[in-house]
Amino acid sequence: MAALVLTGAAVALAIVFGGGKSTEKAKAAEPNPGQPTVSIISPRNGEVQPTHAVVVKVGIENFQLAPASFGEEPELGEGGLRFSLNRVPNCVDPEKLEKAIKSPTGKERLQGQSMDFPKNAGPNGVLAEREGTEGKSSPATRPEIFYHQLPPGFYRLIVSLAQNNGTPLSYHAVTNFQILQKPGHHYKKCEPGKVSSAKAAASLE
Numbered sequence: 001m002a003a004l005v006l007t008g009a010a011v012a013l014a015i016v017f018g019g020g021k022s023t024e025k026a027k028a029a030e031p032n033p034g035q036p037t038v039s040i041i042s043p044r045n046g047e048v049q050p051t052h053a054v055v056v057k058v059g060i061e062n063f064q065l066a067p068a069s070f071g072e073e074p075e076l077g078e079g080g081l082r083f084s085l086n087r088v089p090n091c092v093d094p095e096k097l098e099k100a101i102k103s104p105t106g107k108e109r110l111q112g113q114s115m116d117f118p119k120n121a122g123p124n125g126v127l128a129e130r131e132g133t134e135g136k137s138s139p140a141t142r143p144e145i146f147y148h149q150l151p152p153g154f155y156r157l158i159v160s161l162a163q164n165n166g167t168p169l170s171y172h173a174v175t176n177f178q179i180l181q182k183p184g185h186h187y188k189k190c191e192p193g194k195v196s197s198a199k200a201a202a203s204l205e
Contacts, residue, residue: 036063036077036171038161043177050180053148056083058159058173060143066164067141071131074163082137082162083124083145085115088154091190115155120147131166139166152181 041057043049058081066078089112116138118125124138124145131139138145139162160172190196 034062036161036169037061038063038081038159038171038173040157040159040173040175043157043175045175045177047175047177048180049150049177052150052152052179053146054150054177054179056085056145056147056157056159058143060161063161063171065141065143069164070139070141071166072164074165074167079161079163079169080166081140081143082133082160082166082168083116083121083140084137084158084160085121085147086156087113087115087151088156089113090153090188090196091194092196094193094195097195115147115150120149122146122148133166137168150179152179154178 037060039059041059043054043056062077064078065080066075067080069075069078070080114135115121116125116128116136117134118129121128121138124140125134127140128134128136128138133139137160155177157175157177158172159174161169163169
């Protein structure tokens with residue numbers, strides 16, 4: 001089944017990190033009637049967060065969240081969610097950036113530090129630790145998750161529908177957002193030869 005990746009007229013940052021311009025309207029293809037869909041309500045793509053925390057909320061259609069069946073055998077049309085949040089490196093190797101630009105499938109897109117640990121994902125991070133997915137994704141049986149203690153920088157979030165046993169399905173949504181530096185603080189300059197996230201995005205405009 002074709003993944004419902006949020007695309008559209010991509011901004012530079014979204015092109016590099018794999019998101020789309022709108023997490024509400026832009027889709028890779030129109031879904032078939034009755035086909036499951038997942039969309040990110042907040043944070044919106046390109047949103048800037050003044051605090052070091054974010055509440056992620058998603059919308060789901062034609063798919064039933066089944067908390068009572070978490071960890072059990074797959075059942076058609078029900079299951080849970082997998083949240084995956086990564087901080088994009090501030091200083092990017094030019095070769096990796098070039099691969100990201102030329103990769104239509106996203107296999108070489110930039111991916112940095114995971115936030116899917118108890119420290120950042122709270123109870124969902126604890127569940128990830130228990131299920132052996134920490135550092136990759138945070139399981140959830142509700143259409144939301146709270147990430148906190150996020151360092152300043154750019155972030156890429158992927159939300160996927162999953163079967164009861166945790167196996168991710170192809171239906172997913174992507175968004176990108178930024179956590180601002182505290183007033184008076186600035187990003188460290190990149191070492192010679194490395195490209196900052198901002199300059200990498202500007203090079204694609």
